Amino acid sequence: MQAFGVKPLHIAATLGSLIMALTIVVIRLRATKKPTSAKKIILPPIAMSTGFLMFLYPPTRIPVSWGIIAFLAGAVFFSYPLIRTSHFHVVGGDIYLKRSKAFIFILLGLLVLRLGLHTYVEEHISIPQTGGVFFILAFGMILPWRVTMYLQYRRLLKRIKTESHHAD
Template sequence: MFWSTPIVQLLSVCVSVIAGATLFILRMRAGKKPTTLKKIIMPPLGMATGFMMFVVPITHIPWLWGVSAFGTGLLLFAFPLIVTTRLERVQTDIYVRRSKAFIVIIIALFAIRLAMHQAVEEYMSIPQTGAIFYLLAFGMIVPWRLAMVGEYLRLQRA
């Protein structure tokens, strides 16, 4: 099967590493400019378009797997991001301020994801693995961004 060839598996890991590094760089730069409600809400909305992958049958997974992946992101991986992300008012602007632990947490979450990716690929195809980790990431980003929205609105009112 094409999806289980070593080249495709290596390419899958390389794309994950590049995406993780890009996310890391973008998150670090975000703290240098004021944030807006739009900047907080847009990433999960943009990411939601990824649900279109489930139109393609090769990405189909059992519902229980999908709910479990989403729940893992929601209950386990979102918490460290929420705890280490703070918004701060500076005059009329609101900035995203992250603790020094944020960098360590992002790298640890990425390493865990890569380690899990290898284990999961043994039981399903690469497109299905991508679907599982998409749901895990979506389950992680939604509560994180909702917490940021709540804090942003609180600071805006103050």
């Protein structure tokens, strides 16, 4: 028998995940219309890292091994499609994120997979712990993706500077 309030909490978490995914799609589509910068690439994982404060709340705490497995799952399986669909191009000396039609479908596919896994995991551990595990999984997905984007950006920036230096 479920405790009072568990079902509404599950529904709220699912809706929150859906809203966040749709927000990311909108932000990503808008980002392709403006030049990018190192700051725009690096800030999301830095800002997201504040979420680790949730583990100060005892019900969210999980064994370290669970955290390592969740991080590695995000880094190995979930970040790869994002890395493969994130590319830059140069327009008028500015670096832009190239729009990828596959990115939206990959992100929505990852959301569906995540929600399915979330429902399964939630049957075995508490809702706050499930939130902690999936936060670490998401961080494991975002960190390698953004590090790879940053390295691509720096390489492209260096190439632009070299080409402009040779043009002078």
